[in-house]
Amino acid sequence: MHVVIMGCGRVGAALAQHLSSRDHSVAIIDQNPEAFRRLGAEFEGQSITGVGFDRQILTEAGIARADAFAAVSSGDNSNIIAARVARELYNVKTVVARIYDSQRAIVYERLGIPTIATVRWTADRFLRYLLPDEQTPLWRDPTATVSLIEVPVDPTWIGRTVHGLEKATGARVAYLMRFGLGTLPTESTVLQDGDQVFMLVTDEIKASVRSVAATAVEGSD
Structure with a gap:
């Protein structure tokens, strides 16, 4: 080219x-x-x-x-x-x-x-290193509307589908890191122990997405 x-x-x-x-x-x-x-x-x-x-x-x-x-x-x-x-x-x-x-x-x-x-x-790249505990975005679109973040999930999500997580959080799962490799999930992909979940969010829903994902799934006891 x-x-x-x-x-x-x-x-x-x-x-x-x-x-x-x-x-x-x-x-x-x-x-x-x-x-x-x-x-x-x-x-x-x-x-x-x-x-x-x-x-x-x-x-x-x-x-x-x-x-x-x-x-x-x-x-x-x-x-x-x-x-x-x-x-x-x-x-x-x-x-x-x-x-x-x-x-x-x-x-x-x-x-x-x-x-x-x-x-x-x-600035976002610097913040990722300076403030790792505050989970600054891995990526943000040029209009600063959509960002990509890692979302820790409660252990009760293991064995449940990506579709279920998306439905509960209202956000899209962009990819998973599984055994050190990036994986593009489908709706039927089942979350496994050790998966790192990366989701696309807006600033308005970022906090709620993290909260829902980190909360035990209802009826999982």
């Missing part, structure tokens, strides 16, 4: 190197030619100096044949303008933009452009 990246900072350079190492075609754009030093001598893609939403620059980068476009410069406005140009003018199938302002990310998601709100995401 051919990927066009706008922004050759640490994130953009890492993306370009990773994609290139997997034999994907990559063109990376940055206004500062010195930024391309981050790519290293082994990078085999294109390095193009210019503005990432300039049509001539995008044409040089092969936007017309691009399978994906990533806008990861340091500016929110530049990222969203470039992402919209790639999506709306060149019909690139997969377009992702990095956004620092999580509130603005909500607007851009509604335009159909997936965004990564880096400040909120990074």
